[in-house]
Amino acid sequence: MPHILFLGLFSLFLLKQVYSFTEDAVVGYLTTPFLEKILSIEPFAEPVTLEERAVLVNVLNRQYGIKLDQTTMVFQRLLGGYVNDTFKVDFNHRSVVLRRLKPNKYTFADNQTFQYLKSLKGNPLFPEFLFFDEALGISAFAYVPGRHIRADEIDCELLETIAVTLKKLHSMDIADFVKHRPFNPIAFVDKKVSHYKLKEKGIIKEISMIHQHLFGQLAGITPRQALCHNDFFLNNALYNQATKQLIFVDLDNLAIGNPLFDLGSLISWNDLDKQQAKVLLEAYGIPELSEAYNEVYLFKDVADLHEYYIHLRYDGIFNKMMALKYSERLLNKYQFLFTPNKVSTFS
16 A cells, blocks of 8 residues: 555646646645545555664663573564664564664663563553663663554544543552652743744744643643653554554653643544544543543643644645645644634533
8 A cells, every 4th residue: 555655646736737737736635534544554664773682682681681592583663762772582482672863863761760660561552661771871671462453443432442541540549659750741842842942934924823822721720640651652562353452652751741641642643533532531431521621722732832833843845744734734724813703612
């Protein structure tokens, strides 16, 4: 299927050259549902390089105190990962997942995060944490069978499973974790703007106004604390079809936070429609139009804002398309800030 994506994008490139399409016109065409579906096709993982193999073998030798033979090992790159490269390594009748921090990337996780994960051995919500090699920036987990959830298979039963699993996470005892620095979604988004110098990239004036308004609204909400994933794209969880169980992976942002951000970002980043979101929130225990329901949607907007900034940072048609997608969501909802006599809605 990736060759179809290539041919489609190459055809659009030729059309742009022949008919002198503007980039905005191409972006508008790319946002059609048909092409959005093509762009969502999961690519094939690239082979593991010789340099990567050497690093992975080195860290396993150091951690386990054994001399491993590369010729008897099986290396596989796992798909996904914005901050880390992820690999599955089979050796000595065991399978380990190694996550290596990419160059010039930042992770919220630290030694205290990994110490906490170590204490969770046996918890069915997480894969078993094995070790963290700080010098190489590599963390290791036991391999867990499962697969990522596809957007086209999300139904009421699956949404209820996600809600129940999130509720279990948010209900965990946080006494051993409470002294760890909390995850603040507002500070997280603000840091993106300053760290990546996004103001120089041309933030839409109205988006800046929404940013200020939205964070003013969040300043007055009910404080809530729980252990949260804080990065809950559906590809950051593994689903076991046979047991109907969900396991959280990509735990770099695991920290004390507001559980409603997990729900709001889940709705935003996984493009749940209003009915899907209603099923999710009701299964979690949040009735429609309650105070918590409205706050979830404020956090959804924070997640939309985050994605707008992320894609604004990079060049290219795809990133422009995604920045347009998230900016339109925000501008449509918050048009009352720029148009007299308009009111806000929570959808």
